[in-house]
Amino acid sequence: MKFIAILLLLSSVLIISCNDDKTTISEIEVSEKTNEDKKITASTIEGIAYKDYALSPEAHQEIIPWTQYHELSTQIDFLKKGDFSFFNEENADLLKFIKDFKSNLPETLKTNPIISRNAIIETSLLKLNEYLTLDNIDRKDKLLGIKEVFVAFSNLNYQINKKLERDMYNDIQPE
Template sequence: MKIISVILLLCCVMVLSCGDDKSSESQTESIENTNQNAKITAKTIENIDYKDYALSPESEKMIVTWERYQELAMQINYLKKADFSFFNGDKELLKKFIDEFKSQIPEEVKTNPTMSRIAIIETSLLKLNENLTIDNIERKDKITGIKDVFVAFSNLNYQINRKLERDFYDKIQHE
């Protein structure tokens, strides 16, 4: 009689245990699905909608010596391909890069509107760094941070083009 009770008890425990495995699997699957949705791919970044201003050929000639600008443009192109290595790296290195970026500005470009665009780039770069390095930030916030960097850089290009165009028209009026 005791043996039958023990066997029944073991059978009940086994039946109840089997039910727990299914819930564990579904939890694991939902975690994996969430991780898949959290990945930001080049296709995701390609679908970000913003106005992308390129530098005019005259503007490119004017800033050809601005090494940090060229490096930032290259890193933003990498970001468009979902390479986050520059943007989710060490914050101190990013701050050092930003300081060098600001200190190397050519005198022809150094105006208040341009400096304000550079301040916006600095803020958006640091914000993106925080969004990418902290684990509990939602995917949509990371994408918004990426868009902010794109928009800030595009607006800097637009401002540089405007500055050069304004200088050109000022020369025409004085003659």
């Protein structure tokens, strides 16, 4: 009696295990597709919608001595092409860059709105760094982090333009 029960148990395990070959193949195909979907390419980044403000000619003159701004602008251009090397750096290197970015802000641009935009850029850069260095972050969250960096930098440009335009109107004297 025990022998028949053991034989039935073994035969049922054998029948069930024979069916697993097809499911493992489909699981491998699904995992390959999801790995391809997790890659973020330049075309994916180009599809991110946001308002991109450019600097006015007057603003370009004001930021000439601010080398960290130029470096960040260059790195954001690389990010738009899918190069994450600057944003994947060690956290200490990124913190040093952010510290220099904030400390070398030209005196003419040290207003509360621009300083607050710098803080937002700092937050978005650190957040993107964490998203890109951790493996368990979803692709949509990484794309959201990239968009936040783009928006923060664009808003900084907008605030710089707005400040210089306001200064220009304040310098106009009534006749």
